[in-house]
Amino acid sequence: MAKDFDSMEDSNWSANLSIHEVSDPARRSVLRLGFGAAAATLFAPWLAGCASSAIGPPRLGFAAVPPSAADALAVPKGYVAEVIARWGEPVGIAGAMPAWREDASNSAAEQALQMGMHHDGMQFYALQGSSTHGLLAMNHEYSDDGLLHPDGMKTWNADKVKKAQAAHGLAVIEVRLEGDRWSVQRPSRYARRVTMDTPFAIGGPAAGHALMRTAADPQARRVLGTLNNCASGRTPWGTYLSGEENWAGYFAGGDGAPADQRRWGVGKGNWYRWHDHDERFDARKHPNEFHRFGWVVELDPNDPTSTPVKRTALGRAAHEGAWVAVTRDGRAVVYSGEDARFEYIYKFVSRDRIAPGGAKPNATLLDHGTLYVARFDADGSGRWLPLVHGQGPLTPANGFADQGEVVIKTRQAADLLGATKMDRPEWMAIDERTRQVYCTLTNNSRRGNPGQPGVDAANPRTNNTMGQIIRWTDDGDFDGVSMRWDHLVLAGDPELPRAEAQGNIKGDLFACPDGLAFDPAGRLWICTDVGPTALNKGEMVRMGNNQMLACDLANGEVRRFLTGPVNCEITGPAFTPDGRTLFLNIQHPGETPSERSDPEQPRRYSNWPDFSPTGRPRSATVVIRKLDGGVIGT
Ligand code: FEO
Ligand code: CA
Ligand code: CA
Ligand code: CA
DSSP, rough: EEEEEEEETTTOOOOOHHHHSOOGGGGHHHTTTTTTHHHHTTTHHHGGGGGGGOOOOOOOSSSOOOOOOSSSSSSOTTTEEEEEETTTSSSOTTTTTTOOTSSSSSOOHHTTTTTOOSEEEEEESSSSSSSSEEEEEEEEOOOOHEEEEETSSSOOHHHHHHHHHSOOOOOOEEEEEEEEEEEEEESTTOEEETTTTEEEEEETTTTTOOGGOSSSOSSEEEEEEOSSEEEEEOOSSEEEEEEEEEEGGGGGGTTTTHHHHEEEEEEESSOOGGGGGGGGBBBOOOOGGGGGSSOEEEEEEOTTOOOOEEEEGOOOBBBBOOOOEEOOOOOEEEEEEEEEEEOOOEEEEEEEESSSSSSGTTGGGGGGEEEEEEOOOOTEEEEEEETTTTTTTTTGGOOSSSSSHHHHHHHHHHHHHOOEEOOOOOEEETTTTTTEEEEEEEOTTTTTOOOOOOOSSSSSOOOSSSSSEEEEEEEESSSSSSEEEEEEEOOOOTTSSSSSGGGGOOEEEEEEEEEEEEOTTSSSSEEOOOOTTTTTSGGGGOOOOEEEEEEEETTTEEEEEEOSTTTTTEEEEEEEEEEEEEEEEEETTTTTSSSSSSTTTSSSSSTTTTTOOOOOOEEEEEEEEEEEEEEEEH
């Protein structure tokens, strides 16, 4: 998505220097013991603290796959990958399962009942603790209107806008392993699509705020839809967190857009063209609608009737996603970042402890707490700077009337606090054993350009085409206001002539880390997202198509586990609790350099996974297992 979102990925002109299942329904019985009694058991991985770093994760046991430029998915010998949920398949709502039509002639109403486009972040929710039966909740990040409609955008009308909006959002599907095959269960009482028509509640300091009020929602309590949802996280109480990422690009702002909108990179709206037929995406006419996106949203996948919520206490940003840690005394700490050049990393510390009993008793947990933004100092220390109204510069004199305005203008508040401008923070992953937080910084080709911020210790390379993975440990506990940080790895290729592209990888080459997740045994999995104009050429010529790799944190070795089809991105890694199944999303196979396909030749770059002579490439969920049923990565 980089190319067409340049304005959003590069809109910071401020002057700064540059646990799962704690109260998951599957474990409620444990929590009935009461919080104190349960804590020692439930938080054992966290309580183990740094002592566990000596344990180290298990070593990698698979044979690396070679780089590949083929239009195919490759996994190591002894593994099998199967496609289970393609764009356009019905999610499985009883009595409402329209079949996919490969000529893209499904209607908007049908698309709203089918898997959306461009599967991205994903999480697995075990049913009754099972590793063979559960729910997958996932994001459908954006639409490629060149593939979505038979003639692409050659004609444009309200129905096409409706279909594009229905291709966005979230999906919940029920999956089950029977014999040696996983499949989507249809119909399923859990099956759900969330689209731009789905009502969301608003929680936290921006709920009801004057800057959130619109003609359609004068009380600022209800927003229709979520969009450009990228990465995902899961809460210890069994819900799904999703980040609204490049939402600003859906709004038309025009040349005279106010500074607030320009700080967020509002565009002309010409990419999606929703504002042609849906006026609320014209920020000139509905400036407050612009404030109603950019939030982390929370969904309870176990309750298809539940109303998802925009959690404004976590700040408004181009959120990649959100990841939850638990303090020793049982509060939630939500880490997040925004994937944009020179933007920031945040964390939110809940005021209250996680309550036993799953989603309902924690329905407002993420509405009360303290939001911070990170400053990474040159000596390897860092500070979490509070984004609290009335503290420091966050006063009415500087344009912040109240905490609601602080969270609505999170970027501007972070600018004033002197937060560190990062190289596009993507996914995070929390090592529950060492209490370290890892974050991919995917790339930043403008680092050090004339007029742009130069290098700093955390973002140490000019023209950073390769990206790096940073990690930190907060002092004391996850709620600590100071930290120690270092880099796990700088991506690159040691044979390149440009010193700043060489990196320090121990093992297989990769660039542009994006997806990131720990498996249940503590291996760190890295997914890459090199754009189609860079893949397999220039500095990336030895790296092949986008890939997934595993890192053994005991010795730093990185080993290539999987390669994807042409011009796809690998994302969404989610493991079953037993570590024997890996769900993965293959996003935008065949993505064109313009990032919008030509409807005259939809198979120009890829025809994965159907390889139908009259079809089109489709983002899809794949399921990966070992042929012997063993643990992935061993
Ligand atoms: Fe949607 Fe930052 O990737
Ligand atoms: Ca993506
Ligand atoms: Ca991403
Ligand atoms: Ca990316």
